[in-house]
Amino acid sequence: MPARITNWAGNIVFAAEQLHRPDSVEALQAVVAGSERLRVLGTGHSFNRIADTPGDLVSVADLPIRLELDDAARTVTVSAGTRYAEVTAFVQDAGFALHNLGSLPHISVAGACATGTHGSGTGNGVLGTAVRALELVRPDGELMTIGADDPRLAGAVVSLGALGVVTALTLALEPSFDVAQVVVDDVLHQALLADLPEVMGSAYSVSAFTDWADPLRWQVWRKHRIKKGGPVPASDLLGGRLADGARHPVPGVDPVHCTQQLGVAGPWNERLPHFRREFTPSSGEELQSEFMVPLLHARAAVEAVAEVRELIAPLLMICELRAIAADDLWLSMAQGRESLALHFTWVRDEAAVAPVVAAIEARLAPFAARPHWGKVFTAERDALRLLYPHWDDFVALLADTDPTGKVRGDFVGAFFPH
Numbered sequence: 001m002p003a004r005i006t007n008w009a010g011n012i013v014f015a016a017e018q019l020h021r022p023d024s025v026e027a028l029q030a031v032v033a034g035s036e037r038l039r040v041l042g043t044g045h046s047f048n049r050i051a052d053t054p055g056d057l058v059s060v061a062d063l064p065i066r067l068e069l070d071d072a073a074r075t076v077t078v079s080a081g082t083r084y085a086e087v088t089a090f091v092q093d094a095g096f097a098l099h100n101l102g103s104l105p106h107i108s109v110a111g112a113c114a115t116g117t118h119g120s121g122t123g124n125g126v127l128g129t130a131v132r133a134l135e136l137v138r139p140d141g142e143l144m145t146i147g148a149d150d151p152r153l154a155g156a157v158v159s160l161g162a163l164g165v166v167t168a169l170t171l172a173l174e175p176s177f178d179v180a181q182v183v184v185d186d187v188l189h190q191a192l193l194a195d196l197p198e199v200m201g202s203a204y205s206v207s208a209f210t211d212w213a214d215p216l217r218w219q220v221w222r223k224h225r226i227k228k229g230g231p232v233p234a235s236d237l238l239g240g241r242l243a244d245g246a247r248h249p250v251p252g253v254d255p256v257h258c259t260q261q262l263g264v265a266g267p268w269n270e271r272l273p274h275f276r277r278e279f280t281p282s283s284g285e286e287l288q289s290e291f292m293v294p295l296l297h298a299r300a301a302v303e304a305v306a307e308v309r310e311l312i313a314p315l316l317m318i319c320e321l322r323a324i325a326a327d328d329l330w331l332s333m334a335q336g337r338e339s340l341a342l343h344f345t346w347v348r349d350e351a352a353v354a355p356v357v358a359a360i361e362a363r364l365a366p367f368a369a370r371p372h373w374g375k376v377f378t379a380e381r382d383a384l385r386l387l388y389p390h391w392d393d394f395v396a397l398l399a400d401t402d403p404t405g406k407v408r409g410d411f412v413g414a415f416f417p418h
């Protein structure tokens with residue numbers, strides 16, 4: 001019997017027995033047109049059943065690689081299965097940059113954009129805000145382009161894979177820039193909370209980590225955008241001290257796979273992710289959850305989570321706070337509101353983690369928390385639809401693009417029944 005297909009974390013065994021890997025767009029169109037039920041799988045870095053189907057599972061990883069720079073338009077068009085590591089190396093070589101990156105560069109561009117994947121920075125939108133056009137194979141097998149002036153683009157970027165199979169994305173670029181990363185250890189809880197939005201805005205990209213154990217301390221990672229050869233801004237230590245060596249987000253783990261810290265400047269693509277592209281983790285013994293609340297409720301939201309820290313700490317590898325700029329993408333977790341993201345990396349014990357995730361969701365519900373579409377959460381349709389002003393617009397887009405629900409899957413279908 002062939003080995004079953006799993007996600008990266010190994011907690012999801014996909015119901016599909018076979019993964020189609022077409023090597024041309026025409027072959028992909030034939031697979032889609034000939035299928036009764038289909039989902040597309042990216043690099044499998046989601047932690048829930050969002051990519052699952054008992055029908056046909058299809059990958060775009062073997063489509064011909066596209067990395068097409070348009071200097072004048074300042075865009076790059078990439079094939080959907082391309083991983084950020086490949087795109088960023090290509091655009092950096094050409095003197096350009098993407099505005100931001102997630103923590104791991106090994107995730108596919110299409111899969112990341114489809115779930116609203118983000119990095120950090122009060123001025124930085126989710127990665128999908130860079131999308132200027134999408135090419136996709138619709139559920140009927142027809143190829144379709146949604147361009148920058150098409151009002152459907154705002155609904156099609158964070159698509160949850162429910163509009164069809166994206167084959168290419170055109171991303172906005174800016175001139176390449178340098179980043180210097182500085183870590184501050186042992187930041188005091190009250191010092192961090194005194195003005196959390198200010199701390200989150202204190203560098204181009206800021207992450208604050210804690211394990212919620214006693215004594216409660218935070219580690220603040222600031223990624224400063226600097227002029228080539230220019231100075232690195234002095235760090236507000238918030239009661240802590242500058243790290244005297246490289247750090248891994250998870251206490252006690254060797255930082256060898258982390259991007260360069262200690263204020264050493266380097267290209268954006270080698271500093272914005274937490275992890276180096278040379279290091280390719282093939283699987284992970286972890287689960288992740290993440291919730292976005294309006295940044296103006298940052299302090300109250302963190303205090304609400306602190307109320308259940310005794311439940312959290314025993315199952316937690318690390319908690320990370322990040323900031324996200326407001327955007328206009330219909331299903332983005334930062335749609336319409338500057339956001340604080342509260343992230344939790346858990347030990348891989350789904351049964352133990354589920355009630356703790358539910359407890360966190362209950363604490364964050366008063367702040368209209370939106371869960372990350374690609375991570376572990378328990379919220380259901382009735383709760384989530386109230387949190388997204390464009391929910392019904394997405395319903396209409398789905399009805400138009402996929403009237404029979406052929407590519408929706410059970411997970412997305414539970415939120416968007418047809």
Ligand SMILES: Cc1cc2nc3c(=O)[nH]c(=O)nc-3n(C[C@H](O)[C@H](O)[C@H](O)COP(=O)(O)OP(=O)(O)OC[C@H]3O[C@@H](n4cnc5c(N)ncnc54)[C@H](O)[C@@H]3O)c2cc1C
Nearest residue numbers: 042043044045046102103108111114117118160161166374
């Ligand atoms: C170690 C690790 C670090 C992470 N870091 C971050 C982070 O910093 N920030 C963050 O926000 N998230 C982060 N995530 C979550 C991750 O970015 C999302 O789960 C993302 O969706 C994974 O992309 P993927 O290509 O693996 O997609 P998959 O998990 O394979 O699929 C996710 C969704 O995308 C759809 N999809 C994939 N490809 C296509 C396509 N070609 N066309 C249409 N739909 C498609 C699928 O159908 C599915 O609905 C992390 C995950 C891991 C494992």
